[in-house]
Amino acid sequence: MSDTFELHSSIWREEPQAENPFTAERCFAYGYDVYGDVLPKSSWPEYLLLLFTGERPTAEAAMLLEKLAIALANPGPREPSVRAAMNGGVGGSVDAASLIAALAVGAGQYGGSHEVYLLVETWNRLGADLDGWKRYLAQPNQGYREDVWSPIEHAPGFDPHGVHCAKPVLQSLTFLAEVSPGSALAWLCVHRSELEHQCGLPLAMSAVAAAAFQDLGLSGSQAIMLYLMLRLPGAAVHALEQEKLGWKRFPAYGPAIHLSDDPGALGTPDVSRFEL
Amino acid sequence: MSIEDLLAAQNRLEGALGKAFLSERVVMRGKDLHHELGKQGWLGLLVYAITGREFDEKQLRFMNFMWVATSYPDASIWPNQVASLAGTARTTPSLSLVAGLAVSEARLYGRKPDRRSMDFFQRAAAKLDQGATLEQVIDEEIAERKVIFGYGRPLARLDERVAHTLQFMAELGLDQGRHFNIALDVHRYLKGRGLSINIAAVYASVMADMGFTTEEYQLFLTLIFSAGMVPCYLDAKRRPEGGFFPVACENLVYSGVGARSW
Known part of the structure; x- marks a missing residue:
């Protein structure tokens, strides 16, 4: 730990204003002048990939990220992370709290970013080893050690409640494989049915995302960060929408909740003297 | 389903x-x-x-002590620094504490080592039950995982909480539990390697003695830093905005590639 109070980075450099050392005159990301050069010339996915990988991406990689961002942008209001954000919106929480709720819930292992992490790490370990993948998917918790993350409860990348692969998943996989400069998405297209048969479950969007991140050359932790970011637009707009719709049009689950261990009504104290 | x-x-x-x-x-x-x-x-x-x-009164007094003794109002501690930055950035009180608590689920400190420390004592107890010696348990753990969570501060820097905690445990009669005594035995063994017990091992072993699982233990600890964060947030909030250890451009030390054109 440093006691010189310096921050270290190989990503970002700033040149200060002559008159104020706390205001940047120019900012550089991996050597590129962000506001003088990148801003007028780069697209958003190109800049994102520069920040994550340190290199200006190919047009194909930037296209893949842009299309992946569309595929992931809104999981829809039935999805847990979006529903969590909607719980923020409906109660009038500060807007940031709705996104924090979406990030926390969307970080999980049931369609969330940790499931994507497990898959990207496995891609990095196994690559296109089909038999290796089959062994992994049959026993995804092999070698599990105590952690804040529980053992995963289904084959990562597959929908534990699915019957057939969802059309949006198939459409995303097919299109992204066509535009991808890598081979993971294409491999997943070819072997999807075999892997689904092995797991007894249909492929899920988390597997498509993970293969795309593999094709972009990202690590598991980088994939977590991008996956969480890319899914926030849906959480944001549904939280805002729910606030406008109002609480009367949001599910009130109270009557549907039933106890198995209920002491029953024990009465209410007599406070009649307070004349409430 | x-x-x-x-x-x-x-x-x-x-x-x-x-x-x-x-x-x-x-x-x-x-x-x-x-x-x-x-x-x-x-x-x-x-x-x-x-x-x-x-839980009985003595157990609850000990748990309360854990919370009090871990409430360090020092802005240099990472989760507290998050609360300070939240204060200096003038975000809301709740967002500040939520952010600080969220980062406490960390690898180098906080919830991950806490869980792993308890997990070690529970596995160690099971192995001892199966006839292993303590030396075997420790050596296997180090061979497989390279570390025993809860041990590590150099002997010269004994965790300041340990003495207070051990004394209070003795007062409460909570120093006779099996996992806690395994923790002490591990300390005695590792002392020869220059490692000493830290507070994570003491807490984890005592809570294991009370029958907590690792998940229950993490849930119990999740808010434990909150009282220490509050003064950090307030201290930053009462100063001018942006006044918490501001960083000049030149103190951002760059080690990446040189200037280039897009």
Whole structure:
């Protein structure tokens, strides 16, 4: 730990204003002048990939990220992370709290970013080893050690409640494989049915995302960060929408909740003297 | 779950651990919140919510001590620094504390080592039951995992909480538990390698003696840094905005590639 109070980075450099050392005159990301050069010339996915990988991406990689961002942008209001954000919106929480709720819930292992992490790490370990993948998917918790993350409860990348692969998943996989400069998405297209048969479950969007991140050359932790970011637009707009719709049009689950261990009504104290 | 199960679960949640019958009563884990739980301390309620068990006064005093003794109001501590930055950036009180608590689920400190420390003592106890010697348990652990969570501060820098905690445990009679005594035995063994017990091992072993699982233990600890964060947030908030250890451009030390054109 440093006691010189310096921050270290190989990503970002700033040149200060002559008159104020706390205001940047120019900012550089991996050597590129962000506001003088990148801003007028780069697209958003190109800049994102520069920040994550340190290199200006190919047009194909930037296209893949842009299309992946569309595929992931809104999981829809039935999805847990979006529903969590909607719980923020409906109660009038500060807007940031709705996104924090979406990030926390969307970080999980049931369609969330940790499931994507497990898959990207496995891609990095196994690559296109089909038999290796089959062994992994049959026993995804092999070698599990105590952690804040529980053992995963289904084959990562597959929908534990699915019957057939969802059309949006198939459409995303097919299109992204066509535009991808890598081979993971294409491999997943070819072997999807075999892997689904092995797991007894249909492929899920988390597997498509993970293969795309593999094709972009990202690590598991980088994939977590991008996956969480890319899914926030849906959480944001549904939280805002729910606030406008109002609480009367949001599910009130109270009557549907039933106890198995209920002491029953024990009465209410007599406070009649307070004349409430 | 089958499609039929999912369809049924759309409109019905059976066997819930709690429910609020609004305008009437509230039930938590089979007890009426106001009639049966309302007059006990909040910490007792928290551990009841976590475990479904009630703890005696000495155990609750120890748990309370853990929370008090871990409330370090020092802005250099990472989760506290998050609260300070939240204060200097003028975000809301709740967002500040949530952010600080969220980062406490960390690898180098906080919840991950806490869980792994308890996990070690529970596995060690099981191995000892199966006839292994303590030396074998420790050596295997180090060979497999390279570290024993809860041990590591150099001997010259004994965790300042340890002495206070051990003394209080002795006063409460909580120093006879099996996992705690394994923790002490491990310390004696590792002392020869220049490692000493830190507070994570003491806490984890005592809470294991109280029957906590690792998940229950993490849930109990999740808010434990909160009291220490509050002064950090307030201290930053009472200073000019952006005034918490500001960083000049030149103190951002760059080590990447040189200037280039897009």
